[in-house]
Amino acid sequence: MAIYHLSVKPMSRSSGRSAVAAAAYRAAERLTNARDGLTHDFTRRGGVEHSEIVVPQGSNADWAHYRSTLWNASEAAERRKDARVAREIEVALPHELTDDQRLALTREFSQGLADRYGVAVDFAVHSPHGDTDVRNHHAHIMLTTRVVGADGLGEKSTLELENKALQAKGLPTSHEQLRDIRLDWEERANHHLARAGHDLRIDHRSHRDAGLSIEPTQHMGVHASQMDRRGKPVERQRQDEEAARYNAKLIRERPEEALRLITNEKSVFNRHDVARTLHRYIDDPDAFQTAYAKALASLALVEIQPEQRSEDGKSIEPARFSTREMVAVEQQMAGSADRMARQQAFPVASRRIEAALAARPYLAEEQREAVRHVTEPERIGAVVGLAGAGKSTMLSAARDAWEAQGYRVQGAALTGKAAEGLEESSGIRSRTLASWERGWERGFDRLT
Secondary structure, eight states: OOOOOEEEEEEEGGGTOOHHHHHHHHHTOEEEOTTTOOEEEOTTOOOEEEEEEEOOTTOOOGGGGSHHHHHHHHHHTOOSTTOEEEEEEEEEOOTTSOHHHHHHHHHHHHHHHHHHHTOOEEEEEEOOOTTSOTTOOEEEEEEOSEEEETTEEEEEOGGGSOHHHHHHTTOOOHHHHHHHHHHHHHHHHHHHHHHTTOOOOOOOSOTTTTTOOSOOOOOOOHHHHHHHHTTOOOHHHHHHHHHHHHHHHHHHHOTHHHHHHHHTTOSSBOHHHHHHHHHTTOOOHHHHHHHHHHHHTOTTEEEEEOOEEOTTSOEEEOOEEEEHHHHHHHHHHHHHHHHHHHOBOOOOOHHHHHHHHHTOTTSOHHHHHHHHHHTSSBSOOOOOOOTTSSHHHHHHHHHHHHHHTTOOOOEEESSHHHHHHHHHHHOOOEEEHHHHHHHHHTTOSOOO
């Protein structure tokens, strides 16, 4: 099953780190650090499927595509002995995707980071090798700490500024930016999983925030993995073994926890999904069978569709299940949508709608119908379309109609990147849902 893992770490000289050495290791290349004259040769390193550098679209920073030039420039731009010379993001790539699909996902995410922060992004896709888990596909993504341009590196990116400076500029705090990055990865990974035909999703939330009692385990880095294979004690490994024992005991006693784990990835599942999840935590065959039987007999389980069989009794499609909690959530959402559809609150005169459409003769008829639909007086309207179908462009006409009627129009999206795209295409001032929620908690930004 797909898992969520994203960690963000600074690379600073105070901890003995070198951007040149790190880039050489992650890309399996031979690079020389001009600052200290040391050459770092990792050309014999295995497991590196692909490495690439992307820069902000329209930046004309062609020089930054050369790894040695880029990271030596990053080292040279910093004078302090404790300077931060790079920032690294490490993500787990869904093993359910193909090599090409994982690369496309990583490239898209990296390009989004480059465009948002104006930095150069150097990513390397690593595949399982040696004694590692065969599902351990992951990517190392290094970001310059400074904005990249045609003439070199410039000022610090907003990701590197202190909160005081960010707040003075009206920008999200460091914590809010990192949360946006985590949400962005979740959204992009889930989109690629869905596009590849997988009924799976990953969740950026912690186990605690997701309401799970399962103890999370920690990713073991390359050095710790090597120590473990050589038989040397690793504290993190010991902690993970304790967590695994606790989780196995919890799952045996409360198999419904496995159902909650599954619904964090998919809302509808089958018996095979239950078995796979239990197998991650329980090795003993007898304990596994007992837990499996308890899970399928759990009062939390709801059969959505019975098993489909042919006339000769062969199984055509397995039974599909969900949980009472998930069904209740979806029923609540559907009920809220139905109530809002029966309420009228924001009517727009037809002449204003048609005027907004007349100013945009390039809109297709389907887009024009969508504008008329969302500007109807009901409190909710839905438009569904593939990426690039013109939904945001259509909303620019709707915005004109709403504003001509005297309404204030606000936008919201799951991620910062999506909010930026919505604002750019439609002209609607947009923020993330998390940002709106924080404002409401503080008593600000009330919608009327």
